Each structure stands twice: as structure tokens, then as C-alpha cells.
Amino acid sequence: MTITGRQAGAVLEKLADQYRAELRDEELGEPDTSYSREPFDQFLGETEPAPLSVVNLAAIPVHDWGDLRVSKLSKFADVRWDWRQEGSPIYKDDTFHNWNVNLEKDLPLLVDEHAPLVTLLRALLFYCTPQNAVFLKVRSFNSTAGAGEVMTMLGRFLIYHGIYVDKHCVGNFKTAVDLTPETFHAYFEGLKSVGEKIRFMRHVRHWWQLSQAKLLPAEFQLGYEVFDREEIAKVYKECDDSKTPYQPISLETLSSMVSHCLKVIEDYAEDILFAYDLFWPALTGAGKKAGVKFDWHTALLQLEQRKSSLWDMEEFLDPHHHMPWRAAKNLRQEIMRHPGWKESPFHRTPTALYRTPLETVKYIASEFGIDVKKSNRAILYDVKKVRIAVMNMTTMMRDACTVIIFLVTGMRRSELANLEAGKYRQTPGGHRLRFKVFKFSDGSQGDEQDIPIPLVAFKALCCMERLSAHARRVGETNYLFAGATLIFGKQISLGSINGFLTRFCEDLGLEELIHPHQFRKTLAMFFIYQDTASLPLIKRLFSHKSLKMSLAYVTKLPGMAQEVKLALLEQNMELMSELLEAAANGTIGGSAGLRIKEQVRSGKYAAVLNDDGWETLEQYVDSMLEEGVMLLHRASMGVICTKTLSVDETAPCDPPYAPKIKRLHPNVQNCDPLECKWAVFTENSVSKLQNNIKAHQIWRDHPYASDRQKRFSEKTISSCLARLRELGVVDGSDQAAFSTVERTA
Numbered sequence: 001m002t003i004t005g006r007q008a009g010a011v012l013e014k015l016a017d018q019y020r021a022e023l024r025d026e027e028l029g030e031p032d033t034s035y036s037r038e039p040f041d042q043f044l045g046e047t048e049p050a051p052l053s054v055v056n057l058a059a060i061p062v063h064d065w066g067d068l069r070v071s072k073l074s075k076f077a078d079v080r081w082d083w084r085q086e087g088s089p090i091y092k093d094d095t096f097h098n099w100n101v102n103l104e105k106d107l108p109l110l111v112d113e114h115a116p117l118v119t120l121l122r123a124l125l126f127y128c129t130p131q132n133a134v135f136l137k138v139r140s141f142n143s144t145a146g147a148g149e150v151m152t153m154l155g156r157f158l159i160y161h162g163i164y165v166d167k168h169c170v171g172n173f174k175t176a177v178d179l180t181p182e183t184f185h186a187y188f189e190g191l192k193s194v195g196e197k198i199r200f201m202r203h204v205r206h207w208w209q210l211s212q213a214k215l216l217p218a219e220f221q222l223g224y225e226v227f228d229r230e231e232i233a234k235v236y237k238e239c240d241d242s243k244t245p246y247q248p249i250s251l252e253t254l255s256s257m258v259s260h261c262l263k264v265i266e267d268y269a270e271d272i273l274f275a276y277d278l279f280w281p282a283l284t285g286a287g288k289k290a291g292v293k294f295d296w297h298t299a300l301l302q303l304e305q306r307k308s309s310l311w312d313m314e315e316f317l318d319p320h321h322h323m324p325w326r327a328a329k330n331l332r333q334e335i336m337r338h339p340g341w342k343e344s345p346f347h348r349t350p351t352a353l354y355r356t357p358l359e360t361v362k363y364i365a366s367e368f369g370i371d372v373k374k375s376n377r378a379i380l381y382d383v384k385k386v387r388i389a390v391m392n393m394t395t396m397m398r399d400a401c402t403v404i405i406f407l408v409t410g411m412r413r414s415e416l417a418n419l420e421a422g423k424y425r426q427t428p429g430g431h432r433l434r435f436k437v438f439k440f441s442d443g444s445q446g447d448e449q450d451i452p453i454p455l456v457a458f459k460a461l462c463c464m465e466r467l468s469a470h471a472r473r474v475g476e477t478n479y480l481f482a483g484a485t486l487i488f489g490k491q492i493s494l495g496s497i498n499g500f501l502t503r504f505c506e507d508l509g510l511e512e513l514i515h516p517h518q519f520r521k522t523l524a525m526f527f528i529y530q531d532t533a534s535l536p537l538i539k540r541l542f543s544h545k546s547l548k549m550s551l552a553y554v555t556k557l558p559g560m561a562q563e564v565k566l567a568l569l570e571q572n573m574e575l576m577s578e579l580l581e582a583a584a585n586g587t588i589g590g591s592a593g594l595r596i597k598e599q600v601r602s603g604k605y606a607a608v609l610n611d612d613g614w615e616t617l618e619q620y621v622d623s624m625l626e627e628g629v630m631l632l633h634r635a636s637m638g639v640i641c642t643k644t645l646s647v648d649e650t651a652p653c654d655p656p657y658a659p660k661i662k663r664l665h666p667n668v669q670n671c672d673p674l675e676c677k678w679a680v681f682t683e684n685s686v687s688k689l690q691n692n693i694k695a696h697q698i699w700r701d702h703p704y705a706s707d708r709q710k711r712f713s714e715k716t717i718s719s720c721l722a723r724l725r726e727l728g729v730v731d732g733s734d735q736a737a738f739s740t741v742e743r744t745a
Contacts, residue, residue: 054132057123058217065119070129071141076122079110081148083141095141095509097125097148103156114155116173117164120220121151124203127210130392131385135209136202139392142509150199154207157187157200176222184226195513198235201227236499248522253505253512257403260508262456264400269463271308272393276484278302279390280470282383284488290474296324300377300386311389318382327378328358331365338368391485397467398484399504401460402497406519408457409433413494413516419480421472424453424461431458575632575640582682589681589726590673592642596680636671637692638685643678674719681723689720689729696720 057065066077073082082096099118102108109118128147130138138144158164161183166173184204191197204226211221249257264272281287281294304313323331332353341347346364348356356364405411411419415435423434434450453461464480471482475489483490497516505513579596582588588597635641673679681689699705700713724730 054127054134054215056215057126058214062119062217065123068126070126076126081125083144086141095145097145101152103152103159107159109152109155112169113166114159114164115169116166116219117155117158120158120164121155123216123220124154124207124210125151127206127215134213134215135206137503139395139503140507140509143503143506145509146506147203150203153196153200154203157184160187175219181224181226188227194235194238198232201232201235205232247518249514249518250512253510253514254407254522256508256510257505257514258407261400261403261460264396265404265456265459265463268308268310268393269397269459271306271310272397273463273466274306275303275311275390276394276397276467277470279387280484282387283391283394283485284471286470286474286488290470296327296378296383297376300381300383303386304377310393313381316381316385316389318380318385323358323376323379324383327376328361329354330376331370331379332361334370335361335365335368338370340368344368394467394485395500396507397463398481399500401464401467402481402501403504403519404456404460406516407522408454409435409451410520410523411435412520413497416497416516417479417481417492417494420478421465421468421480422478424458426458431455433457433461575634578682578684579632579640579680582680587683587727589685589723590639590679591675591677593680593682594726635679636673637688638682639673639676640680640682641671641673641676641678642680674716674723681727683727686724686727686729689724693717693720 055068060068066075068076070076070078070081071083072085074080079100080096080098084096086095099122100108100110109121125144125148126132127134128136128138128144130141130144136147138147161174161179163174163176163179188197188200191200204222208222208225210216211223276283278299281290281292282296282299287294303311332350335341336350336353344367346367353361402416405416405419415437419435425432429452431453432450433453434448437447437449461480467484468480468482471484471489472478475482477489477491479491481492483492501516502513579588582593583596586597588594633641673681696713696716700710700717705713721730
């Protein structure tokens with residue numbers, strides 16, 4: 001049987017497609033109905049109007065907006081909105097947005113006639129900052145900066161239709177009233193990527209929501225709903241489906257994610273868990289059901305006393321001294337307990353006092369010398385801001401633990417969602433995790449696997465156990481990822497996992513949006529590239545011992561073998577095609593090549609190969625991958641090197657006196673493939689072998705050649721001839737061409 005390189009490539013592509021289909025079946029087999037039953041805010045990033053004391057731009061004259069603070073360094077009218085001194089210390093602090101951009105190649109945004117448009121775009125971005133986000137979940141200024149890029153897209157759309165363009169700079173311009181929903185939809189359909197579509201839809205809807213809430217002046221309002229929640233949910237799912245779950249996560253993205261997650265788990269976990277334990281009844285509204293009495297004053301007092309870089313109590317101060325109803329009730333009771341209350345001119349019945357406006361009650365308290373701020377911390381601080389800050393920290397903790405567990409175990413979403421508390425333990429040899437495996441294609445749903453895990457994964461699991469303790473108790477469940485904020489006490493859904501991973505990437509300012517399945521692909525690449533010297537990232541996740549142990553177990557889990565084989569095929573496609581063609585056609589040489597040739601020509605493959613059977617070629621490659629063929633490399637003389645080094649090995653072609661350098665490729669500077677047991681010679685090597693023979697003939701016959709040189713050249717010529725014979729080149733007329741070589745050899 002003979003095949004061409006193109007045919008060999010087709011065999012490999014077909015096999016790769018088979019692996020992808022198997023993996024896709026595994027992924028699609030997960031019972032995910034979350035898009036039809038999950039609250040939209042779980043994956044859209046939307047929420048009901050947030051209970052924040054935000055600035056109402058509609059109540060302020062437009063010409064006064066310029067002096068509003070958008071950060072410690074910037075005002076509304078500034079060309080650059082700079083957030084480098086804002087936000088949590090665990091997020092990047094170099095975030096900013098520059099308004100001096102071009103909408104098109106030669107169309108700058110900041111020109112006089114675009115003044116109304118710039119004002120609108122700034123107003124929309126103003127409500128995308130964490131302190132003013134009333135309809136979007138914005139946890140970091142990285143998300144705000146990302147929204148700023150969408151403003152450019154929206155500005156381009158409005159400019160194209162002449163909306164908010166004051167051509168004569170006299171204050172006259174068209175508004176959103178002059179557009180129709182169909183105009184928006186037409187522009188939306190013309191966007192190139194699903195990602196652009198989802199961002200455009202979300203921010204157009206955000207504009208409409210702000211308009212409905214009367215937070216924008218009438219001339220800047222969008223008075224009709226362009227995209228409803230169902231439309232956005234549909235496109236969001238298309239966006240999720242369009243991701244590339246079978247590509248590994250890029251090293252740059254992975255490094256940013258891991259650095260962030262390790263910082264959260266190792267440096268800030270105790271502070272986050274402390275804050276959550278204080279405020280979880282206020283976050284979830286489940287305190288009464290759990291029989292827990294919550295007091296804002298006590299909780300805030302303890303938060304004050306806990307010094308942490310994660311929060312600044314001054315940021316929570318309430319200049320208007322709003323107070324929760326319970327704090328207002330306590331203040332009225334303290335007034336009535338005052339010894340001078342009955343004789344004072346302010347005296348009234350308890351019913352009348354409870355009906356008295358709060359500002360008047362505050363004035364009465366001050367007349368009695370009652371320090372409103374000291375009497376109740378819920379008056380001093382804006383409790384709504386505190387609630388949102390703690391909720392964001394809690395979400396951040398959950399996201400960090402999720403990423404680490406996905407990355408070091410290769411779990412599917414369904415396995416993470418069904419992970420139970422207490423199923424991990426410390427052993428004399430390290431740490432281990434027991435979990436149910438969900439492989440729907442072969443009916444192994446519910447099988448339990450026990451795998452070793454590195455220390456960082458054990459820490460992440462312990463953090464999640466503490467974080468979900470209240471949710472599991474109230475929800476009467478043992479799911480480790482039971483909802484700790486929204487959908488409190490209920491099992492996390494598969495769709496929401498995709499959603500919060502997307503927002504996690506946005507919060508970190510990452511361009512790459514991660515699909516959960518990519519963690520399995522990345523772990524498969526760890527298995528292939530076992531090189532802790534060149535990947536410091538792996539060192540941060542695994543110890544030397546735990547990497548080998550974890551990969552040995554994880555790669556035996558359902559689906560992971562296909563992940564590894566698919567990754568190998570994708571990394572080796574060109575060289576594997578050449579090797580497969582050479583093996584099938586018999587034009588293969590070298591120690592490794594002869595072993596492969598023997599495998600192809602013998603046993604169960606021989607009969608079918610002689611009958612031009614293509615299926616067995618796929619079986620052969622599959623078995624070769626199953627047996628652990630790792631990365632192939634092009635080496636000296638055009639050979640294919642079949643030896644991939646593991647973390648414990650040095651290159652076999654390294655001289656004994658050379659320093660022991662860990663590498664993922666052969667030492668091509670010192671590679672001598674002629675007698676190497678890992679080398680495969682193909683037709684690609686023929687001309688190089690022939691040229692090598694001619695060169696050594698010249699060196700051998702040179703009058704000044706030493707005896708040592710002659711012996712070395714004769715040995716090299718003999719080896720080259722042996723390889724050419726194996727390739728079927730040196731016979732008949734070809735033999736005569738090298739007659740002098742044969743005689744000498």
C-alpha cells in the first residue's frame with residue numbers, strides 16, 4: 001500500500017476530527033438547561049437597579065457635568081479617565097480610558113461638532129464605573145475600560161446616522177428619537193464577530209435602562225427597547241458556543257489568571273472569609289431562615305477593627321447619613337429613653353415619633369446630645385456600598401477557586417457543580433480529591449475517581465468549603481459550590497459557570513475569554529510539555545512530585561486520553577503525516593523508523609494494509625498515540641526525532657560532560673542521528689544523506705587527512721549507506737554511484 005503526504009494528512013485530520021467529536025459529545029452531553037431556566041442576570045451581567053447612592057446626571061445641568069469626579073485623578077471632562085489609584089489591590093492598577101481616539105481612520109471623536117456625542121458616551125461610561133454601576137455588575141475598573149472600547153463602537157454607529165452631531169455648533173442635533181429599532185438591528189447584523197454583537201447589545205440595552213430610570217436628561221435618553229433580555233441571552237449563548245474550547249489557554253492569559261488566583265487564595269482568603277462571615281445574612285436575606293440575628297452596627301464595628309488592604313472604611317462613609325430601618329428604629333428608641341424626653345418641646349407619642357421624618361429625628365437626637373454616628377455605625381457608613389463590596393469580594397474568591405480547581409484537575413463543569421464538601425484530604429504522600437466523574441457517552445455518570453492534587457488545589461477546596469458553609473446549611477445540601485450570594489443555597493448551574501468565567505476575564509482586563517473546557521486542553525498540554533524549567537507557571541501550581549502524580553492520574557480520567565491524543569496530533573500534524581506516509585510506503589529508515597515499519601507491516605495491520613485498508617492507518621496512529629508517542633521534532637539531516645524529554649530527563653544527544661539542561665527538543669547542535677535509536681529517516685533525508693557521503697569521501701581522501709579522520713569518515717559513510725538501503729535508495733544504478741564508498745566501507 002502506498003500513500004501520499006496529502007492522503008496521510010487527510011487520515012490524521014480525520015482522526016483529529018474523531019477525537020474532537022468525542023470530546024464535543026462529552027461536553028454537549030452535560031445536562032445544561034440553564035439558559036432556559038437560569039435568571040438572566042446570572043450570565044448577562046445584568047442586575048436590577050443596584051441599591052447605590054449614585055449621582056443622577058438628569059438632576060444636574062449638563063454644563064456642570066465636567067466637574068464631576070470619575071476617579072481620584074480625573075474629572076468627567078478630562079480627555080483621560082485615569083483609575084490607577086482606584087479599586088482593589090488585587091486587580092491591576094494601571095487602568096485608564098483615553099477619549100482622544102479616532103472613530104474611523106481620519107475621523108477623530110474629540111471635535112467640536114461631536115460635543116453632544118462625547119457627552120452621551122461619557123455619561124454611559126460614567127454609569128459603568130464600579131461606584132456608579134446601577135444596572136451592570138462591574139467589579140473592577142478593568143471592566144470599565146473594556147466598556148470604554150465599546151463606546152467607540154457605539155459612537156461610530158451614531159456618527160454614521162448623524163445622531164448627536166452638532167454640525168454648526170449651535171446646540172441643534174438629532175437625538176435617538178430619530179432612530180428606529182430596525183436601524184440598530186441592521187448595524188448589529190453587520191458586526192463581524194459574536195463578541196462585538198454581544199457587547200453592542202448589552203450597552204445599547206444599558207442605555208435604555210438608564211433612560212427608563214431617568215438617570216439621563218431627556219435629550220440623551222433612548223426611549224424604546226431595542227434588544228430585550230431574551231435576544232441578549234440568545235446571542236450570549238451563541239457567543240459562548242463560538243469560543244474555542246479545544247484550544248489551550250495562551251500562556252500570557254494563563255499567567256495573569258494564575259497570578260491573580262493565587263494572590264486571592266494565599267494572601268486575601270482570610271480577610272474575604274472574615275467579611276463574608278460577618279455580612280452573609282445581609283447579602284442573601286437568609287439570616288431569618290437560618291435563625292441568625294444580624295446587626296449592621298456590630299458587623300460594621302468588627303469590619304472597622306479588622307485592618308485589611310482589601311477595604312478602606314472611608315470609601316464607605318455616607319455623607320448624607322442614610323440609615324437602615326432598624327438603625328432608625330433604634331435611634332428613635334434611644335431618644336425616647338433620654339431622661340429629658342418627656343419635658344422637652346419635641347415630645348410626642350411613640351406613634352407620632354415613628355411617623356416623624358428621619359431628618360427631624362436626627363435633629364432631635366443632636367439636640368439631646370446623642371452622637372448619631374457613634375450610636376450606630378449603620379448611620380456613619382453607606383451599608384449598600386458595604387454590601388456590594390463584600391459581595392464582589394465573595395464572587396472574586398469563588399472565581400479564583402474555580403479557576404485553580406479546573407486547571408489542576410481537568411474537571412468538567414458538571415463535575416465541578418457536583419463536587420461535594422469534605423471529599424478532599426491530606427495524606428502522608430500529599431493531598432487527594434474524590435469526585436464523581438460525568439462521562440455521558442459511555443454511561444459512566446456518577447463513577448467516583450480519587451486523584452492526587454497539589455497543595456494550591458487543596459487550599460482552594462478548603463476556601464470553598466468555608467465560603468459555602470452557610471449556604472450548604474441553609475440549603476440542606478453538600479454541594480461545595482452552592483450559591484453563596486445569589487440563588488443562595490442552591491446548586492450552581494452549568495451556564496452560570498460559563499458566565500462568571502467570562503466576567504472574571506473581563507475583570508482582569510484579559511482579551512481572551514475562557515471556556516471551561518479549555519482548562520482540560522491546557523492540562524493535556526501540561527502532560528505533553530513536562531518541563532518545569534521553561535514553564536515557571538507549572539512550578540507555581542505543582543511541586544515536582546505532584547505534577548507527575550497528578551498527570552499520571554488525571555490523564556486516565558474519561559475524555560483526558562482523547563484530549564492528550566488530540567493535542568499531540570495538532571502539535572505533530574506535519575511531521576506525523578510524513579512519518580505515516582513513510583511507514584505505509586516502506587520508505588523509512590533509522591532504528592526508530594524500522595521499529596515503526598515493523599509495527600505497520602506485521603500483526604493485525606498487515607493483511608488489511610495489503611488490501612489498501614485506510615481504516616487501519618487511523619487505528620495505527622491511534623494505537624501509536626495510545627502508547628505514548630509524544631511530540632515529534634525535526635532534527636539534523638532532516639530526520640524526525642521521536643524522543644520527547646520529560647521533566648526528569650536530559651537530551652540523549654547531550655555529551656556526558658555538558659551541563660544538564662532540561663529542554664523539550666533534541667540538542668540539534670550535538671545531534672548525531674545516523675545511529676540514534678530515536679531517529680526516523682524518510683525521503684526528506686535522502687539528499688542530505690547523499691551529500692553527507694560525498695563530503696566524507698572528500699575528507700577521507702584528502703592527502704592531509706589523519707587516520708582518525710579517515711576512520712570517522714568511513715564509519716559515517718557506512719552508516720549513511722545503511723540508512724539509504726533502508727530507504728530503498730542504494731540498489732542497482734544507485735549502488736554504482738557509490739561504488740567507491742562500498743569498497744571502502
